[in-house]
Amino acid sequence: MIVRIMGEGQVELADSHFAELNKLDDELLAEMQRGDGEGFRRTLHALLDTVRQLGEPLPDDSLEPSELILPSPDATLDEVRAMLSDDGLIPG
Template sequence: MIVRIMGEGQWKLADGHFTELNKLDDELLQDMESGDGEGFRQTLGALLDAVRRLGEPLPDEALEPSELILPAPDATLDEVKEMLSDDGLIPG
């Protein structure tokens, strides 16, 4: 699966990594629902770090369709809320 982090680029991740990403996505959703700004910032950072750590970066000139788009590291709570689906940022 190709994952884009807005403002940074794309990473190719194996489907087996989505269990870890979904766990972080669930935590992020809880932080947002509770209004925990500090927790939101930490969990968003952990989610993006996991994508960077587990994925293989694609070259900047590669323009693959992204199956998942994640917010930039400096995204605000309101900006991320606009990106959410019923499942959070990551479907499933």
């Protein structure tokens, strides 16, 4: 799966990593619902760091269709809230 982190680029990520990412996504959603800004920031960074660590970066000149788009590390709680689906940032 191709994942885009806004403002950074794309990485290719194996589907086998989505259980781990969904756990972080669930935490992020819960923190947003509670209005926990500090927890939201910490979990957003953990989610993005995990994608970076587990994914294989695509070359900068490559532009593949992204199956998943994640917010930039400096995105606000309101910006991320606007990106959410019923499942959070990551479907499933």
